[in-house]
Amino acid sequence: MNMTMLAEIDARNTRHSSDAAFGVQRSANAARWVMADDDMSAIQSIMRMQKMPELVARILSSRGIDADDVDAFIDPKLARDFPDPFSMQDMRAFAEDVADDIENGVKIAVFGDFDVDGSTSSAVFIKFFRAIGIEIPFYIPDRMVEGYGPNINALKTLQEKGAEYVFIADCGTTSFDVIAQGRELGLKITIFDHHESEDKLPNANFVINPKRRDDESGLGVLAAVGVCYLACVAINNVLKSRGYYDKNNITPPDMRMFLDLVALGTVCDMVPLNGANRLFVRHGLPMIERQLNTGIAALSDVAGVSGKVDSYTCGFMLGPRINAGSRVHKAYLGAEMLASEDADHAKNIAWTLNDCNDKRKAIQDEMMQRAKRKVEAEGLDQNALLFIDDEDGHPGLSGLVAGQLKEIYKKPCCVVTYANGEDGRREGRGSGRSVPGVNMASAFIDARHAGHCVKGGGHAMAGGFTVLPEQVDGLKTFLNDHVQKQLESAETSVETVIDGVLSVRGVQVDFARDVERFIGPYGMANEEPLFILPHVKLQFVDVVGGSHVKCTIVDAEGGSRIKAVAFRALDTDMGQLMLNKQGALMHVVGFIRINSWNGNESAELHIKDVALA
Structure with a gap:
């Protein structure tokens, strides 16, 4: 499957029936439920190509993946599916130009945004240049004082550190005045971004952004870290072609070594997980699991990450801790940790970020309560x-x-x-x-x-x-x-597309593993499959952790049961329906997850919506 084809697959544009699933026109979350379409011929073709449960093949088919595409979707190959960096507007000219500057000893620095995408983008540049024998300074702006995007004081600071050329990562596409001021200082500037572009571009030396109006690469799904990574690949290719590594007795870097950073930034920035992003994340997640990056290893240890790493690990365990630094403390900590080669230094930063995350949670809860009171009062x-x-x-x-x-x-x-x-x-x-x-x-x-x-x-x-x-x-x-x-x-009616129907007995660990193996990693445009358990009852419904609602789901006959939880549901209509109607016949929609505890595994449901049957 080529990149363009992969980029066209969008799970929320899944083919689906126009009929309401199980008659649910308005659920507790005010959504109309519809079932993903069936195409039995396509399903059977997929199953002939890959041995998998029929329901998993049904999900792939409904997401626009046919038998010819299934191998590339399930197991994308770097050698076969890697995107061409030079297909992006300005990339060829940029790579040739910066290769000249590297050969001439021009001092390069990076300015990165303060979120996970910006931190990983900065770390990719730092680690790539370090791998070819060049140390570059970096600057991450203070979220509270400097705000989003480049500013002239930051550019002056980098220039005072010796920078002659500044790479601006994950921002800058609409920073017209600041870029002009930076050029007036005598700086060379290239922007690496993925945010929406206007017809006019800043007066940078180069603007590498697949969302440029004149970019025809088809790589608009990329996060900034993906753009920065491909820029490093382009630089590497040009340096190789010039014999730079041989002339300087440098071992060319293995560009796969940065994919853990690319995967982390891509997942956390919630860009579509298709096309090149799926390729990068599919290969980057196992690298995070192996803890090859010193900073990621330190943060994983502090966050209690062990075993299999998936999108949830990145988005809910690692990412929030990195972001917490810029939210309540110092913005540069995430990039410094991710670029570090010193295990002790990285571990110290990781503990600081963990403390920041705890503080962030408390402040966020206060703001939420204040906001809800304001909404109700006004x-x-x-x-x-x-x-x-x-x-x-x-x-x-x-x-x-x-x-x-x-x-x-x-x-x-x-x-x-x-x-x-x-x-x-x-x-x-x-x-x-x-x-x-x-x-x-x-x-x-x-x-x-x-x-x-x-x-x-x-x-x-x-x-x-x-x-x-x-x-x-x-x-x-x-x-x-x-x-x-x-x-x-716009079409504003809310529809929830349900990927398949399961019985309570069908919620099994082996099935959950098959779903993850063939359809994951999950993210935007390849969302985790939603399953409906029809005609079930909720028992032992209770509130845990202050805002979560847990329960046991039993089938109508009471013979099979599984544990389930609805996170942050207490203050929602869904949570109240669960608490007030336990024992009533319901339809329940959610994700299947594997719960590991004391060496034992069980499948459970993470509830996303409910409706009375």
């Missing part, structure tokens, strides 16, 4: 956009709170917190999280052009902005109108 959930103006909020946590509120209220959400900017002026830092049909990045970019905020951009489903206090009211009105218009022109 009726904010009646607007198209949920806009929370939090004077007491922590600027590093606005995105997390916006994401949680979006899940509760099922609508786009923005959270604004306040801090002093570089010039000492008080400014709002906003983060937004969206729903299908509403492009958050375009809303923020349009708001910036209309003069309602200072900065704005991001992705369709998530973005950020900087706003002056006197602009907040106008921005709130502008964004609400913008979102309302998008919702009116």
Whole structure:
């Protein structure tokens, strides 16, 4: 399967029936349930190619994978499926140019964003150049003081450290003024990004971004770390072709050695896990498991990661700890740890990040409670956009709170917190999280052009902005109108596509392993399969951990039972239905997971939705 074909596979565009599954028109989560389509001929063809359960073949078929594609999907090969770095606009010219600079001893530095994608991007550059005998300084901006994107003081700092050429990673595509100022300082600048682009580009030496309007590579799914990794591959290829390694008695680096960083950043940035991303993650996760990277090994130990590593490990155990540094402490810690070769130093940073994550959880809970009180008191959930103006909020946590509120209220959400900017002026830092049909990045970019905020951009489903206090009211009105218009022109009914039907008895460890083996790794555009357990009852329903709802699911006859949990469900309609209707006949939808405890394994259900039967 080629990269273009892989990139077209989107699990949430899974072919599905128009009929409501088991008659559920509106579930506890206000969704209409539909079943993924069956194509028995395609299913049988897949099963002839690969020995697997019929239900697993059914899932692959519904996701647009046929018998010709199944081998490449299940087991993508680096030698066969690796994307061409030079297919990206500007990449060839950049690689030749930077190879000249390497040969001429030009001092290179990297400026990276403060999230996991930016930290891994920076670490990839640092470790690649170290592998060819060059140490490069890096700069990660302070989330609270400097905010998102490059700034002129940071570029000056790198220049004072000797930098003549700055690589800007995971940001910069809309940083027109700062890039122009950096060029005026005499710096060479190349941008490596994956955020939405405008028709006009900054005046950098090169802009490597597969989302450029003129880029025809088909690699728009990449996270920034994927773009940076392919840039290193391109540089490596050019240096090899020039005989640079032979002339300087350097062993060429094995480019596979960076795939653990690429996998970690890709999963945590929630980009589609298809195309090149699936290839990188499929090969990078086992490297994380083997703990080849000193920093990842230290963080894994502190986080209690052992055994098999999957997308959940990256997204919920490693990623939040890396992000916690920039949210509540020092932004550079993640990149420094990931690039470190010193085990003791990496372990010290890992423990610091772990403490930061504990602090982050406590502050986030306070902000959530404050936001929900504000929504209820002011009726904010009646607007198209949920806009929370939090004077007491922590600027590093606005995105997390916006994401949680979006899940509760099922609508786009923005959270604004306040801090002093570089010039000492008080400014709002906003983060937004969206729903299908509403492009958050375009809303923020349009708001910036209309003069309602200072900065704005991001992705369709998530973005950020900087706003002056006197602009907040106008921005709130502008964004609400913008979102309302998008919702009116979009298909806004919420549908949950269910991948298959299981009995309680069918929830088994072996089946869970087969699902993971053939369909994982999971992420956007290849979501974890959802299964429905129809006509079951919930027993022993209880609240655990303050906000989670656990229960036992039994079949209608009471003969088979499994354990189940709905995370952070207490304050949702789903959680309340589970607590108040235990014993009633229900349909339950969720993911199958393997629970390991004291050497024993059992399959359980992580509940995502319920409906009365």
